[in-house]
Amino acid sequence: MRRRVVMAIGLALLLSVAPWVAADQGDDDEAQAVLLVAHPDVTTQSLTRDTTRALFAMRQRTWPNGQAARIFVLPNRHPVHARFVKQRLSVYPHQLQLAWDRAVFSGTGQAPERVSTQAEMLERIADTPGALGYLEREKLDDRVQVITME
Known part of the structure; x- marks a missing residue:
């Protein structure tokens, strides 16, 4: 039990003070931008960044206005997932996976829903109220809205 608590505290510290983790904090070229996208409702x-990180780490399960959030992610090895996690959340994919695994195995939470392609991500976000995910700029269409990061 004590070991679990120590590991959970360590992970929380990693997720909360990890801005130094990603080498490149700025945006890539416009063509390479990975944007937060949400259902139109x-x-x-x-x-x-902290709220976005909490949503994707599954520590926060609602939008700031109280609406239920449904989080969608690409596989850990997908290059768009890696760019999004490093650039926008300032953590590495394996750190995020560790947070999900810990929540699932401890029975205190769940992992986000995985999709296999950006096309599937677009469809699921467009069809799921409260959905949040990410897409490259060129994959966007008018069925989803872009959420800016402060």
Whole structure:
């Protein structure tokens, strides 16, 4: 039990103080930008990095206005997932996976829903109220909205 608590505290510290983790904090070229996208019914227009990180780490399960959030992610080895996690959340994919695994195995939470392609991500976000995910700019269409990061 004590070991679990120590590991959970260590992970929380990693996720909360990890801005130094990603080498490149700025945006890639516009063509390479990976953007936060949400279902059109989401009223939140922007999120802080901390709130975004909490949503994707599954520590926060609702939007700031209280609406239930449904999180979608690509596989850990997908290059778009890696870019999003490093650039926007400032953590590595394996750190995020560790947070999900810990929540699932301890019975205190769940992992986000995985999709295999950006096309599937677009479809699921467009069809799921409260959905949040990410896409490269060129994969966007008018069925989803972009959420800015403060």
